[in-house]
């Protein structure tokens with residue numbers, strides 16, 4: 001059976017590219033969804049076996065919608081991670097490509113892409129209004145559909161071809177080494193043959209109220225067991241101002257004895273711990289180098 005993989009669409013988003021790296025088109029059916037919420041919901045409701053969503057970017061930080069929806073609205077395990085390189089492109093409709101920069105009235109993209117190119121856009125398109133949409137490919141599609149408008153989309157190189165746009169400028173992200181961390185939710189991926197760089201576990205920790213040094217105790221428990229934490233993110237509980245959940249990534253599998261001991265200690269401090277997933281973490285180059293070796297066999 002060909003299993004469906006939901007991704008933030010339409011075709012030509014960065015998330016689509018990440019889904020194509022992880023799930024080969026010959027073995028899976030790629031299903032575009034219009035928002036991150038729709039991707040997570042379709043896996044939660046068993047409409048899709050897998051979902052791919054962004055969770056963190058090197059320049060702009062957390063994709064808070066993904067974190068919050070995982071925390072508050074769905075129960076879907078994280079089953080893999082992919083760190084994928086991101087380059088942003090400025091694209092226009094071919095009938096608008098003759099214009100000078102000052103004539104473009106609107107820049108359209110996903111908030112994360114706008115944030116990654118803020119300095120560039122302020123410098124070259126300071127007069128343009130910014131419009132946020134659900135994804136970068138949605139922006140490209142809108143530019144394609146409004147051939148009479150002097151609009152600019154920010155997005156992937158693949159969107160330029162898919163939506164028959166003209167490239168205005170390439171690799172316009174404000175800082176080098178731009179990467180986005182994507183996660184897979186739902187089932188475990190069986191067919192992926194590359195070996196991961198490491199296994200990680202994500203936890204959601206709730207501190208007891210009015211306990212001085214509670215977060216310190218949590219960190220101390222992991223440190224004492226020699227478990228490296230690669231990320232800590234606080235998100236509002238949405239119950240009262242100043243109350244947070246802590247989203248923690250540990251660089252070991254959830255049932256490793258040192259993680260088990262650390263969690264026991266954390267719980268002994270009256271903290272609540274929820275496992276969000278324990279999963280292999282891949283980089284794009286690991287998967288690509290494995291696939292190129294595999295193809296030569």
Ligand SMILES: O=C(O)C(=O)C[C@]1(C(=O)O)C=C[C@@H](O)C=C1
Pocket residue numbers: 008012013014015016054057063086110112113134135136137180
């Ligand atoms: O809009 C897209 O193309 C997406 O896949 C979303 C997204 C994100 O939310 O971070 C993914 C990668 C890039 O960082 C920019 C946008």
